[in-house]
Amino acid sequence: MVRRTRGLKLRAGVDVAVLGAGPAGSVAALELGRAGLSVALIDPGVVQHSHQIESFPAAGAPLADAIGVLAPICRTAEGPAQRMQMYWREQPETQQFNDAGPLLLYRRELHQTLRAEALSASADTVYIKARVRQLISHDGTETVATTHGDIQARLVLDARGRIGGRRIGAQTVPDWNVSDGLVALPFSGTQQTPSSSHMLIEALPEAWVWAACLASGAVHGAIFQQASALAGVTLASRAASAERRLSKSRALPDLANVGFSRPQSAEFAAVPDPVLSDTRLVIGDAALARDPIASHGLVHALRTAVQAAAVVRTVLDPQLDSEAAYAFIRHKHRDAMKNARLATAQAYADQSLFDTPFWHRVAALPSAPEPAAISPSEPLRLSSSLTRAPVLDSGTIRWAPAITLPVIDDFIITHGAISAVDIAACCQPPASLPELAARLARWHDQASVMAVLEHLIRGGALTHGPTSQGAQVISD
Numbered sequence: 459m460v461r462r463t464r465g466l467k468l469r470a471g472v473d474v475a476v477l478g479a480g481p482a483g484s485v486a487a488l489e490l491g492r493a494g495l496s497v498a499l500i501d502p503g504v505v506q507h508s509h510q511i512e513s514f515p516a517a518g519a520p521l522a523d524a525i526g527v528l529a530p531i532c533r534t535a536e537g538p539a540q541r542m543q544m545y546w547r548e549q550p551e552t553q554q555f556n557d558a559g560p561l562l563l564y565r566r567e568l569h570q571t572l573r574a575e576a577l578s579a580s581a582d583t584v585y586i587k588a589r590v591r592q593l594i595s596h597d598g599t600e601t602v603a604t605t606h607g608d609i610q611a612r613l614v615l616d617a618r619g620r621i622g623g624r625r626i627g628a629q630t631v632p633d634w635n636v637s638d639g640l641v642a643l644p645f646s647g648t649q650q651t652p653s654s655s656h657m658l659i660e661a662l663p664e665a666w667v668w669a670a671c672l673a674s675g676a677v678h679g680a681i682f683q684q685a686s687a688l689a690g691v692t693l694a695s696r697a698a699s700a701e702r703r704l705s706k707s708r709a710l711p712d713l714a715n716v717g718f719s720r721p722q723s724a725e726f727a728a729v730p731d732p733v734l735s736d737t738r739l740v741i742g743d744a745a746l747a748r749d750p751i752a753s754h755g756l757v758h759a760l761r762t763a764v765q766a767a768a769v770v771r772t773v774l775d776p777q778l779d780s781e782a783a784y785a786f787i788r789h790k791h792r793d794a795m796k797n798a799r800l801a802t803a804q805a806y807a808d809q810s811l812f813d814t815p816f817w818h819r820v821a822a823l824p825s826a827p828e829p830a831a832i833s834p835s836e837p838l839r840l841s842s843s844l845t846r847a848p849v850l851d852s853g854t855i856r857w858a859p860a861i862t863l864p865v866i867d868d869f870i871i872t873h874g875a876i877s878a879v880d881i882a883a884c885c886q887p888p889a890s891l892p893e894l895a896a897r898l899a900r901w902h903d904q905a906s907v908m909a910v911l912e913h914l915i916r917g918g919a920l921t922h923g924p925t926s927q928g929a930q931v932i933s934d
């Protein structure tokens with residue numbers, strides 16, 4: 459049941475205003491409604507003229523299942539892709555998915571379905587069909603000014619997608635040569651000789667193409683190119699030039715009835731800090747918009763929604779420490795930025811067909827930092843004393859004992875069944891690597907012990923030198 463509350467005046471206000479009802483906003487509203495909080499989900503609900511199909515990787519299924527949206531997501535899917543055809547290196551390649559292919563989802567249906575899930579989960583979640591105009595913070599309360607009136611809220615989650623992110627200062631990677639941003643030109647067409655549903659990706663000299671080819675013969679995709687290629691041209695000449703690009707495609711040789719929709723920004727962009735203030739958080743693409751070459755934008759949107767809902771529950775509970783919650787979302791954001799940058803750089807570096815300026819936009823991967831050399835016979839100790847880090851536990855966030863991994867800017871609270879406290883205990887007194895392994899193996903199996911020790915060494919957590927005292931994992 460979708461309740462429309464056009465022009466509604468919420469006299470008493472709500473706990474949380476969620477700005478934007480894309481996947482991130484709707485899933486956040488769903489989680490908050492289930493937690494018993496009152497939510498206003500605000501979105502103009504206008505049809506976006508964008509790409510029509512998106513892929514949802516099998517790796518995202520456990521998360522979707524855990525929050526109860528896997529079945530609704532599947533209902534919006536054409537089905538799984540059977541294979542991926544790649545025209546990226548000298549020889550064309552085909553990756554068979556063997557029944558674990560990404561789902562090909564209809565974007566508009568996905569948004570409608572997730573929004574309906576959020577609204578049916580709680581009677582205290584209302585949908586405000588309006589555009590957010592302004593946010594005003596006063597005396598610890600947020601006023602959200604919309605095209606259909608003002609809404610008071612204790613907290614705001616900003617999930618307004620890429621455009622929202624740009625408004626609050628999302629930036630691309632400084633050392634990438636991307637002053638001329640990446641745009642996607644979505645297209646649809648038909649194939650004369652359809653086969654089972656599949657995806658394809660193809661490098662062109664100054665662009666790349668992604669497409670989902672459906673068993674019906676319908677093809678939905680996008681050409682990704684620099685914004686300057688589309689600047690100042692008429693709709694007709696833009697379509698003609700895009701058709702010329704597609705006519706050179708080896709992947710789509712028999713594409714017919716091609717139509718294009720409006721260009722959309724597709725550049726990697728991230729806000730420096732997802733905690734805008736004590737009462738404002740930013741999630742989904744508004745926080746971090748991945749370059750689609752790195753895929754997983756939808757999974758990221760869902761994940762940040764779940765994380766932000768836990769942050770909100772923690773912040774609104776006076777028994778809990780909101781500093782742990784803010785530290786948690788900041789750490790997750792830094793991690794997500796690192797992974798998205800690496801995945802993008804990797805995809806550009808893997809392309810070996812063209813050596814043009816377009817393919818030099820993204821700087822090469824930084825080489826992995828080297829941990830200090832370890833001698834197996836000399837005593838090892840922790841490079842910094844046991845500290846604390848934020849952990850998500852039963853839907854809220856708390857501090858837990860942690861070991862810093864300075865070389866990879868991370869920490870361990872647990873590694874499998876092995877906790878940071880177990881590790882710290884085994885490092886007293888300092889001992890050689892085989893001795894540390896023997897101590898841990900009294901409580902844990904050998905394979906887990908070797909895995910955690912390798913992880914600690916790679917992360918620079920074990921040293922032959924002195925321990926630095928009072929290390930703080932998370933700085934706010």
Ligand SMILES: Cc1cc2nc3c(=O)[nH]c(=O)nc-3n(C[C@H](O)[C@H](O)[C@H](O)COP(=O)(O)OP(=O)(O)OC[C@H]3O[C@@H](n4cnc5c(N)ncnc54)[C@H](O)[C@@H]3O)c2cc1C
Nearest residue numbers: 478480481482512513589590618619642742743755756759
């Ligand atoms: C061309 C292209 C292809 C892509 N393909 C894939 C893919 O195959 N797989 C994948 O995982 N990801 C893909 N992505 C990324 C994916 O689309 C996004 O990561 C995902 O939609 C992000 O969800 P979101 O909820 O954060 O933002 P959005 O989906 O952008 O939702 C934002 C919402 O905010 C609303 N809004 C905006 N302004 C306001 C306002 N002022 N007031 C109120 N509401 C507002 C909008 O109406 C919208 O509903 C692709 C992206 C592009 C550009």
